Amino acid sequence: MSKQAPVLEVTHLQKRFGKFNALKDIDFAIYPGEVFGFIGPNGAGKSTTIRILLGILRASGGSATIFGQDVWHDSVAIHQRIAYVPGDVYLWPNLSGGEVIDLFLKLNGEKHSAHTDELIKKFALDPRKKARTYSKGNRQKVALIAAFSTDADFYIFDEPTSGLDPLNEQTFQNEVLKLKQRGKSVLLSSHILSEVEKMCDRIGIIREGQVVETGTLAEMRHLTRTTVDVQTKQVLDGIDQLPGVHGMTVKSGPNHVSLAVDADQLTAVMAFLTARELVSLTTTPPTLEDLFMRYYEKNGQTPDGK
Amino acid sequence: MVMNLTQLFQRTGLLIRFNLKRDWVKLVLWIVIMASLLTAVAAKFDTIYSDQTAINEIIKTLKTPAMVSLFGAFTAQHPYTTAKVFATEMVVFMALFMVIMNIMIGVAATRGDEDDGLLELIRAHAVGRGAPLLAGAVELTLLNGLIGLLFSLGLQVAGMPGADTTGNWLIGLALAALGWAFGMLTLVVAQLANNASGATMLSYAILGVMYVVRMSTDVSHPKLTWWIPFGWIEKISAYQANHWLPVIAYVLFGLVCLVLALGLSLQRDLGAGLITVRQGRQRASRWLRGPVSLLWRQSRGVIIAWIIGNLILGVAYGSVFNTIGDLAKSNPMIKQLLGATALASANRLIVKNFIAILAVVMVIVALIAAVQLMLKLVSDENKGYLHQISATATSRWHVWASYTGWAMLTSIVVLFAGLGGMYLMGAADMKDPISWLTYWHVFLAYVPAMLVMIAFASLLTGWLPKWRYLAWAWVAYAFFSLYLGNLIDLPKWAKHLTPLGFVNKVPLKAVVWSTNWWCLALTVLILVVAAIGYRRRDLAQ
Numbered sequence: 001m002s003k004q005a006p007v008l009e010v011t012h013l014q015k016r017f018g019k020f021n022a023l024k025d026i027d028f029a030i031y032p033g034e035v036f037g038f039i040g041p042n043g044a045g046k047s048t049t050i051r052i053l054l055g056i057l058r059a060s061g062g063s064a065t066i067f068g069q070d071v072w073h074d075s076v077a078i079h080q081r082i083a084y085v086p087g088d089v090y091l092w093p094n095l096s097g098g099e100v101i102d103l104f105l106k107l108n109g110e111k112h113s114a115h116t117d118e119l120i121k122k123f124a125l126d127p128r129k130k131a132r133t134y135s136k137g138n139r140q141k142v143a144l145i146a147a148f149s150t151d152a153d154f155y156i157f158d159e160p161t162s163g164l165d166p167l168n169e170q171t172f173q174n175e176v177l178k179l180k181q182r183g184k185s186v187l188l189s190s191h192i193l194s195e196v197e198k199m200c201d202r203i204g205i206i207r208e209g210q211v212v213e214t215g216t217l218a219e220m221r222h223l224t225r226t227t228v229d230v231q232t233k234q235v236l237d238g239i240d241q242l243p244g245v246h247g248m249t250v251k252s253g254p255n256h257v258s259l260a261v262d263a264d265q266l267t268a269v270m271a272f273l274t275a276r277e278l279v280s281l282t283t284t285p286p287t288l289e290d291l292f293m294r295y296y297e298k299n300g301q302t303p304d305g306k
Numbered sequence: 307m308v309m310n311l312t313q314l315f316q317r318t319g320l321l322i323r324f325n326l327k328r329d330w331v332k333l334v335l336w337i338v339i340m341a342s343l344l345t346a347v348a349a350k351f352d353t354i355y356s357d358q359t360a361i362n363e364i365i366k367t368l369k370t371p372a373m374v375s376l377f378g379a380f381t382a383q384h385p386y387t388t389a390k391v392f393a394t395e396m397v398v399f400m401a402l403f404m405v406i407m408n409i410m411i412g413v414a415a416t417r418g419d420e421d422d423g424l425l426e427l428i429r430a431h432a433v434g435r436g437a438p439l440l441a442g443a444v445e446l447t448l449l450n451g452l453i454g455l456l457f458s459l460g461l462q463v464a465g466m467p468g469a470d471t472t473g474n475w476l477i478g479l480a481l482a483a484l485g486w487a488f489g490m491l492t493l494v495v496a497q498l499a500n501n502a503s504g505a506t507m508l509s510y511a512i513l514g515v516m517y518v519v520r521m522s523t524d525v526s527h528p529k530l531t532w533w534i535p536f537g538w539i540e541k542i543s544a545y546q547a548n549h550w551l552p553v554i555a556y557v558l559f560g561l562v563c564l565v566l567a568l569g570l571s572l573q574r575d576l577g578a579g580l581i582t583v584r585q586g587r588q589r590a591s592r593w594l595r596g597p598v599s600l601l602w603r604q605s606r607g608v609i610i611a612w613i614i615g616n617l618i619l620g621v622a623y624g625s626v627f628n629t630i631g632d633l634a635k636s637n638p639m640i641k642q643l644l645g646a647t648a649l650a651s652a653n654r655l656i657v658k659n660f661i662a663i664l665a666v667v668m669v670i671v672a673l674i675a676a677v678q679l680m681l682k683l684v685s686d687e688n689k690g691y692l693h694q695i696s697a698t699a700t701s702r703w704h705v706w707a708s709y710t711g712w713a714m715l716t717s718i719v720v721l722f723a724g725l726g727g728m729y730l731m732g733a734a735d736m737k738d739p740i741s742w743l744t745y746w747h748v749f750l751a752y753v754p755a756m757l758v759m760i761a762f763a764s765l766l767t768g769w770l771p772k773w774r775y776l777a778w779a780w781v782a783y784a785f786f787s788l789y790l791g792n793l794i795d796l797p798k799w800a801k802h803l804t805p806l807g808f809v810n811k812v813p814l815k816a817v818v819w820s821t822n823w824w825c826l827a828l829t830v831l832i833l834v835v836a837a838i839g840y841r842r843r844d845l846a847q
Contacts, residue, residue: 054697057844076701084697090690092604093501096586099594099603106595107698128585132501143694156697 004032005068007154007185008053012062015048015209022048024209026062030154030185030202035176037200038189039292045209046189047087050158053187054084066154080108083147087159087189089139091131097142098127104146116149122171136163148175155179155186161195173199193288203288205295212295220291225260227284228269233277242269255279314572316434321441325415326448333449336407340453343786344400345460347794348392352466354795355388362386364793368394371630372660375521375623376789378540379528387468393544395793397477401539402517404453404485408446409509412492415442417502420577429576439493439571443564446489454482473545476553480542483556487535488513490563497570500579507611514615518622525626535559597700597708605679609716612675613723616668620727623664627732627740631657650738657740658813661728665748666788668724669756669806673781676717676756680763683709684771687846696845706840710764710833717756725749744813751812754825755805759784761832768839771846780804 006029013026023045030036040046051057053064055075064071066078091100101120102112120127123141131139140163147155157176161169169192176199179186190196196203197217204214213220225246230236232255239257240248244265249258261269273281326333355361367373368380368391378398382390416439419425425438458478461469492509499505513536520537523530531537538552593599602609631653641649683706686692695705725745733739763777770776784804791801801807805825810818 051693051845051847054693056693056696057847058842075696076699079697080699082697084694086690086693086697088690089694092600092691094586094604094607096588098588099586099590102590103594103600104694104698106590107695107700109699112589128588130583130586133583 006031007034008064008066008187010049010053010062010064013049013052013059013064014061015045015052015057016060022209023052023059026206026209026211028204028211028214030187032185033180033183034202035180035186035188035200037196037203038187038206039191039193039196039203039288040206044206046206047158049206050084050156050187050189053156054079081153082156083108083150083152083154084156085140085143085147085158085160087162089136089143091134091139091142093130093132095131096128097125097131097134097138100131100142101127101146101149104143105150108150108152110150113149116145119145119148119175122175123168137165137168140164141168144172144175148179153184155184157186158189159191160188161190161192169195193292197288205292207295217288221263221286224286224291224294225262226266226286227258227260227290228273229258229280229282229284230273231256231279231281232273233279236273236276239269239272242272245269312434314434314436315440316432316437318434318437318440318444321428321433321437322444325441325445329411329415329445332411333445336411336449337453337456340400340403340407341456341460344396344457345464347396347790348461348464348466350794351388351392352464355391356467358386361388361391364391370656371525371626372656372663374524375626375630375660376663378520378537379524379531381528381540381543382546387466387545389466389468389470389473389545392466392469393473393477393542393546395790397481397539397542397544399790400457400481401484401536402513404450404481405488405513405536408450408485408489409492409506409513411449412442412446412489413496413502413505413509415445416493417496417499417505421502426576435572436568439568443490443493443567446493447486450482450486450489453485454478457481468545470545472548476542476548476550477544480539480544480553480556483553483560484536484539487556487560487563490560490567493567494563494570497567497574498579500577500583503608504579507608511611511615514619518619522622522625525629597695597705598711600695601679601682601708601712605682605712609675609679609712609719612671612716612720616671616675616720616724617727619671620668620724620729621731622727623660624728624731625735627657627660627728628735628737630660631736631738654738654740655814657732657736658744661740661744661748662811662814664728665725665752665812666785666806668721669752670781670785670788671724672717672720673756673759673784675720676713676760677763677777677781679716680709680713680760680767681774681777683767684774684846687771690847692845693847702841703837706764706768706837709767710760710836713760713764714757717760718753721752721756722749747817748812750822751809751817752806754822754829755809757829758805758825758832761829761836765832765836765839768836768843771843 008030010026010028013023014021015023026045026049028036038046038049048057052059053066053071055072055078058072067081069078071078091097095103101116105112105116123145125138125141125145129138131142134142140160144160147157161172164172173195176186176188188196188200200217202214202216203220205212229251235254236257237254239245239259242265244262246260246262250256251258355364365380365386368377374380376398377395380394382394419438428438429435455478458475461474461477462471491512492505495509495512496505499508516534516536520531520534520540523534523537524540531540535556538555541549541552543549594603644652692705696702725748729740729742729745759780762780763774766774766777784806787796787801787804788806790796805828808821810816810821
């Protein structure tokens with residue numbers, strides 16, 4: 001997959017607003033057929049990055065290309081082949097949803113198709129209502145329907161499901177998977193980690209204007225700790241002294257503990273536990289949430305020792 | 307009931323403080339500009355109309371129907387003083403600005419907050435349901451009160467010959483009362499429309515109708531002006547009879563409006579108006595396909611309203627041509643003195659003189675429509691509408707050009723409609739109508755200068771979007787310098803601060819093509835720079 005030329009390539013991207021350094025150093029790439037998850041706390045610079053990719057903001061330094069073209073100079077040519085849904089969708093209050101969908105399609109040289117009608121039905125949108133009267137979720141549906149019915153090569157979603165109900169969220173996920181099957185690339189910025197975990201091939205974590213980690217979820221799991229809940233016949237004395245063990249808590253008696261283990265020390269710890277005769281063992285791989293928390297904390301410290 | 311009332315208006319005080327904190331720059335600017343404008347003009351009147359001959363001369367002018375239609379009926383009696391001239395010239399003019407100020411502040415403080423979703427947040431707190439509206443009303447009351455006070459003090463300081471303390475206070479308080487009453491009326495309108503721009507349009511429409519109706523009643527039957535609230539201000543007869551009745555009438559009118567606004571606001575849902583939203587189209591029409599047609603689709607109501615509005619204004623002005631252009635009516639002897647042909651040409655000259663003055667009003671209306679449309683570029687960005695357009699295969703240039711193009715086209719059509727209205731009414735009504743060519747010359751003379759001012763607004767959107775309100779300041783200054791410039795003897799350089807000041811007094815004089823050409827060249831130059839700026843900068847977020 002990564003042998004091909006990237007659809008999107010961002011290197012050392014920077015953006016200053018006056019004295020404020022919104023983006024310090026953004027680096028990542030997205031390859032054809034890939035769904036890339038973009039996560040990070042509020043104010044980390046996700047939307048700023050996306051706006052630069054769309055040529056809405058101008059980068060202060062570094063470079064960003066989509067389809068090998070510069071995002072600022074060749075924006076119109078690039079936009080011909082992309083579709084975008086912002087996190088906050090604002091629509092012209094006196095236009096109906098149906099009109100807005102058609103307009104967005106036409107602006108990319110496309111037409112209202114049978115697929116569009118199908119999407120309107122799937123997302124259960126009433127296209128005749130004026131945008132003024134739509135809720136946040138309904139405005140998002142308008143933008144999503146327009147984006148999904150556009151035949152683009154690269155889709156950018158900036159927290160697209162924050163206002164959707166679970167049913168529509170499911171529809172959204174199905175549609176993204178369909179895009180993936182058709183070999184399209186997707187950039188998905190989201191706070192809903194289960195969504196990212198389920199759909200994304202690779203993930204980039206951004207914090208304070210810097211990409212701190214990129215990779216597949218599996219790769220990232222190596223960097224973090226597995227939670228182990230274990231009960232043994234013999235007393236577990238000294239386990240908290242082992243290298244790579246963190247935050248041990250005693251549960252029901254000295255034989256039942258819960259702890260977090262660094263990925264690279266897992267073998268040693270398991271050997272220690274087996275030697276004390278296992279009664280029960282549950283291991284939980286780190287969820288994206290654990291990863292997320294780890295990176296979100298300042299300086300990467302975790303208060304609970306996980 | 308008492309309990310209910312305290313609940314209804316709970317935390318109004320807090321909201322008032324919050325409003326003032328948010329709006330203070332805007333409020334201080336209005337207060338300073340309005341108070342210093344009135345005081346400066348009053349102080350200058352001393353020197354312009356210092357001797358009796360100058361006063362008598364201007365009074366002859368003020369008595370002509372043309373001037374009456376602009377400034378209201380001249381009711382002052384002998385002995386004429388500087389102060390009486392001032393009261394006639396300035397009161398209607400200042401009243402116009404007072405109403406505009408109240409519409410702008412009133413809509414923003416109530417309906418504007420609601421549109422932005424701020425009101426929803428506020429109402430979710432322990433704040434009474436009537437509190438936000440009452441806070442808006444109090445803000446307007448303070449604003450008008452303070453300006454009125456400064457007007458009176460300013461007039462006291464200026465000390466015009468013939469001015470007395472009662473008259474000074476009467477002018478200040480009457481203007482304050484008028485502003486306040488129209489502020490309250492705006493609050494009522496804000497409950498009827500279902501969004502801020504609708505409320506603004508409706509408020510200006512009411513002002514426009516009142517202004518036009520009072521003009522025709524002033525020219526024909528001044529007594530009928532009592533039927534129009536905007537005209538009450540003309541009845542104060544300052545420095546003469548000093549009538550306080552209009553002031554009381556404004557206060558009562560304002561109170562009724564306030565109660566009505568509160569009642570309506572408690573009736574309706576948040577975010578809704580009493581005018582309901584219709585269902586929209588299932589699919590976009592064939593024509594809606596890009597920024598140009600999108601802007602039309604969004605703004606067609608407003609654009610058409612401006613065109614029709616100026617057309618009606620033109621018709622209204624045209625309807626008094628007959629009265630104005632009939633010297634024989636006021637002086638039957640004149641026909642024998644001049645002879646029929648000379649009389650006809652003298653009559654035509656008067657009407658042409660009037661057209662030259664009215665052209666300024668028409669141009670300003672056209673400019674307001676155009677600048678509003680031009681600056682919508684930035685407000686649409688701020689509201690996030692344009693971000694998604696930018697993410698499609700639409701260039702920045704295309705977006706900028708559609709707003710600039712529509713703004714310029716709108717100004718041209720609105721001006722044309724105004725002049726056309728005058729022509730049509732004049733042709734239907736006058737015994738000796740003015741030919742279309744006269745109006746056409748006015749049109750040709752003003753369009754290039756007008757375009758320079760719109761190009762400037764476009765330049766601000768391209769380079770200094772945060773300073774876009776300077777475009778309004780320039781239009782306001784243009785209105786001031788052209789409407790009052792000659793009467794207050796504004797120096798030539800001050801008139802030349804706007805391109806409109808360079809335009810020859812058409813149709814009395816010929817169209818100067820050299821002026822037109824440099825104005826057009828300047829427009830093109832500014833537009834090129836503006837386009838570069840809009841392509842280079844970040845979109846507002």
